[in-house]
Amino acid sequence: MSIGFGLERLGFITLKYPKVAGALVLAFTAFCFYMVPQMSTDGNLLRMYSGSGEQFENYEELRDTFGTFENDFYLLVHSDKLTDPEVLEEIRTIALDLALNEYAVGTLSPFSLRKPTEDPGTTVPAVPENMQTSEEVAAALNDLRENDPMMRNLILEDNKGMVLIMFPASEVGSVWNETDMIESLEELVAYYDSPDYTLQITGPPIWTKELLDASLQDQVKFTSIGMGLGFLIALVVFRSFWSAVIATTAPFISVFWVIGVVTTVFGSFTFLTNIVTALVLVIAFAESLYFCFYWLRLWNEGEDPHKAIRMTVERVSPACALTSITTLIAFSSLLLTQGQGIQEFAASGAIAVIIAFVALVTFLPLVLMLALKLGFKGVRSPSVAVTAIIPVAQFATNRGYKFLAALGIVLTVLLLYPHLTIEPRFSFRDYLPSNSQALETSKDIDQGVGGVSPIYISVPLEDAVADVTDKDFETIQTVHDIAESVFGENKVISAASFSHYSDSGFTRDQIFDAVGPFLKRRFITDDGQMALVTAFTPTSSSSTDIREQVIEAERLLEESGVEGAKVAGFRVLSAFASVDMIQSLQNGLTIAVIVAIGVIGLAFRSWKVAVVSIVPNFLPILGTEFYLWISGTGLQITTVISLTIAFGIAVDDTIHFLAHYKRARDEGLDAVEAVDRTLVRVGPALVATTLILCVGCSVVMFSALPQVALFGTLTVLTLVLALIGDLFILPAVLVAGGRIFGKVGGKN
Amino acid sequence: MISFKTARNAAVAGILALGAMASIAAPAQAAEEDVALIKAYVGKWIGRGSAHFADQENPESIQCRMDVKDADRIRIHVDSRCSLASVVVKVGGTLAYNQSADQYEAIVNAGSFTGTAVGERRGQSLVFQLRDYTAENDAKFDVDASLALDDGAIALNLNLRNKDTGGVTTASVPFARR
Known part of the structure; x- marks a missing residue:
């Protein structure tokens, strides 16, 4: 069996029955396009913690018994003239009008509170009406703040502001109702516009809406810009417009397939699963670029282009299948973490990986066949942008393999310290847009x-x-x-x-x-x-x-x-459940790395290959954790997720390199010759795919959501470290291993 | 040649027909104007007034919002919410012009209070004096309320008399278009 565990047969079936495969692909694509208009995003943060354990259950119990303050709107009134009786009465009008909001089930403000009188059953407003002077007002407010605990949380200490709270009806839950509710409050604020005071709205529903809006903008931004940038990179690499178009088709279709399937399975995206469409784009682009690269190289070397498609499926698909399996393992490790949000992300990611592979071995070969039928003739040698580093890597490996191998091992050992001591960290504010009013x-x-x-x-x-x-x-x-x-x-x-x-x-x-x-x-x-x-x-x-x-x-x-x-409470839930999640995610990542290395050893039928792959696979993760440790960012939910995913993608390079190296050794080349040939044949593709991945993920760095931006930064960092590891450390270890362990890698 | 009898019958039929048409035309035109009087108040309204509770020295502010919507050819719906004393009170109802009885009619609900009234028209003003028929049972309060539509403004007045203590609470809210 091949290193792809036979999954590449899907590609052979496609080539054998192109019309049937084409019809199925078209039908599935039509279904997914039909689902696209039904795509929506759920901004409910509680969905992330649902099922996460005891803290969530306590929170649900509390909410059912008492209701909570957690969906409330806060209207902050600022005024230098708060103690002016006329201004005070205007603000009282606002407070009373707030209670009339069609979505309100109650309000809490200094004006809604009452105090008992000596007459049983009679109460009067806590903030008296019809006060005549500023001194009277100031005295009343100070007295209230001193004696009434509610007032201390509603009247600012300097008597220059008040907080008015609106409790929304519990049946208001859908995103659209919350939008209408926010609009009604904005209308109230606009109606009471005055030079005597300012009104600002805030509260969890506003934060959720901002999170959702930023998340939706991100999704559109990442997909469209990512597609454009990927196309441009393909254009630079292949130096041919139609080659770039061909390379873009599989990622393009993968995005729509993912949207269709995720919407069908989960009903909606979340702010976390929104990242998956960007991920599938970059994964599919990398594999597509690699596939097209290989095909064009065979054609360039004189092979018949139709035969070259079959040869590419034969030689590249197994490695692509294995890389998909390791990425799948990375996503699947997240399923070990309790919490609906993370598990949905894991499942969506797994779906995306499978879709990217299926698109690569079915859709892309069909596109290549169609392109040839339409007269495509686009064979050029790849751009120097992706080949320039190869001679450097060859030189470094030939002359300094001992030093590089030792350096890789020593660094891996040293970087274990930050890995073991890095602290988990969670702050709710990190999830909100950085420009959040x-x-x-x-x-x-x-x-x-x-x-x-x-x-x-x-x-x-x-x-x-x-x-x-x-x-x-x-x-x-x-x-x-x-x-x-x-x-x-x-x-x-x-x-x-x-x-x-x-x-x-x-x-x-x-x-x-x-x-x-x-x-x-x-x-x-x-x-x-x-x-x-x-x-x-x-x-x-x-x-x-x-x-x-x-x-x-x-x-x-x-x-x-x-x-x-x-x-x-939600703060308690997020503080505890998040830390538990982070630790669980970190354990999941460790398991993912170990399992992936095991799968690589199994695929290549060689424990030596598994051992050799430890350093280039671990080093990028350890290096990124070192950055988190030294920058004080700490280990957060999103950082661990990004490490897990970046690992899953980074290990792809190692697998492609090892697959070619093994083939070279099987053909009788020694370790140095095999490494040299692999660097020449695979190196440019690795550089190009890393470039695509980094550019695609760098778009994410410009998200208004700090956590998503951090995800992009860490993914880029991990991929760059992975490339350095695969071009310098891995070849050095293979050469050193070739002399110490004899032949590394068995026969197919 | 047409006989006199036939001509006479035709003339009488014609006069009767004209008369019938005239009598239909005149009330139909008047009805349109009557309906237009209440339809002119369709829209969003806001009111701020005061309430004077029984056994309390000082009045308290009351804030109201009212939505008046077109219901059908002769009716409007009134939907109002008022905030006072940390409580929100909803008041809703229907005002209509009853053409056959040539009068304005109102039904208004506010919690357990249901009031009906015939409107009193004075020129372009219309006043509904609502009486709570549920006050004839065991309800705690006797309620009198009036709703006045006058010259592009709306006014709501309320009188609640505690049947046990005799204490009277009054509220008065003028509305302007929002």
Whole structure:
């Protein structure tokens, strides 16, 4: 069996029955084109964490019991004249009008809050109406901030701003409804345009929309620019317009096949799986370029072009099949990580790899046959741009193979240190567009009121009555105090917050009446079985800070004897689940490397080939991790994914090189001669494919989403290191191995 | 030659027919103008007013939005939401011109309150005095509300009397086009 495990037979079948194969290809292409208009992107970040473990389950339970503040809109009002009674009343009008938004189920603002009076059942606005002077207003606001814990999170300390919060109805979930909701709020902001104050909207729905918009723009950008750049590189390499067109057809069709299949299987793309269309483009381009390169070289050397197609399928497809298998292994390793988002990305990536291979061995040979039928005559020697480095590589290998081999091994060993010590890192803000206005507004809120990003502690109540017994109230107070000790005084709200009113003689019933039924449900469930304590943290807090705070809170809760209390929330979910995911992804990558090396050994039926492939395959990953380590970027979800994928692509070069080297050794050449010939025949193709891959991935570096841009940077870095490894280190190791181990590589 | 009897019958038939046509034409034209009076209020409205709660010294602000939509040839739908005292109250209803009875009619719902009224027209103004028939049962409040369409503006007034305490809460909201 060949190194491609027989998968190249698909290419032979295509050549044997071109009409049938053509009809099937056309039918499948038509189906995929039909699916393209139904393509959509889901911006729900929770989809990424769904199924990721205990933290996600806690979060779902919390959301079902209490609802959360996590889909809320924040309207930040800035005004230097906030204490002007007339301006204050204008802002009150805005707050009241916000409550009338058709998507609102409730609002929270200084104007929606009420306080009890001595008259039982009567409440009055917490911010009095009809104040006459600025001093009166300032005194009222200061008094509220001092005594009412809610107000501290809603009125800026310098009395120059307020936060108004809108709670959207829970049935608003689809992307289009959220778009309409955001539009309605923007309309409100525009309606109340005034020189006396500024209004800015922010909140998770805005962030999600920005993420989605950036993601959609990325997809269009990557695909169209990637296609254009790939074509240009093919044009430079082949120095022929029609050769470049031919080389572009397989990647072009692969993109549409992937869109059709992913939309059919998953229903929509996510911001993560959006990357897959760019990946399939670059993978398909690299393989297509390599295929066309080989075909044109055979033709150039005098072979009949029709026969050259068959020879190319025979000689190149097995290696392409093996590279597809190793890339498939890389994607499949991601399936080991819990979390729907990552698993969908893994499955989509695997689909993309399979599609790229099928397009290469079916669509591309059919295109070549058609091109010949139409009179294609485009045979030129490849551009010097891709051959210039080969003599350098040959010289370095011949003269310095011992040094290079030793250098490769030593570097691999040394770079294990950053690999083993690099820290996982997660920050939600890294996922938002770098020019996000909503993010800037969130920073303003963080600075003004110390943060509105919630962390929840749910508390089971023992007596479980709607009116909350003294004993249960004491439990809530205990948890409240613990939360304040961890997250900050005045940064926590719960049923125990209103000590100012209870100290003034108001009963618990009166206080709950004043708060209102909607807000009361954010403190106590209607049946009195569960209480909720909410701490507000800055949006800018890192996952490390959040994790430390949560661990401390859990420790204190256990010490205090409060049973069944759980700390949860999206911040908690993302901080813990993300770190778990990162570690799992890193383990998956290690498994992918080991398995890939094993598969290479199996394919070549030689443990020596497997050993030889360790250094050139490991070195690019270790080198990129070194960059992450030294730059302080750390190991993040996207960086591990990019390392995994880049490894899967980089190992392709090693396989193509080894396949040619082995063939040369089988023909009786010694190690040095075989390396020389392989460098001449395969080297330019490796340079060209790496160039295409790097240019394609460099487009990704210009994404507005920092994580996606980082993905592009790391992929380019890994590929460049892989090329250096395959042109210098691998030949050196093969030559050194040829003399130490005897023949490397068995017969087919 | 046509006989006098035939001619007389034809003339009477003609006069009756003209008369019938005239009587159809005149009410049809008047009906169009009557319907146009309420149709002129189709659009989006915003209102800010005040509410004075029973047993409370100071009035509180009330903010409302109203959407008036074309329902059919003779009806408009009114959909209004008002925010006060941390609560949002929805008020909806239908105003119509009943041609056969030559009057304006309104049905308005606000939670458990359902009011019906015949509109009182004074020139180009129209006032509906709504009475809550559910107040005749065990409901806590007697409700009186009026909806006035006047010279391109809308005004909503509300009176709620607590049947137990006798306390009266009033609210008054003038609307302007948004």
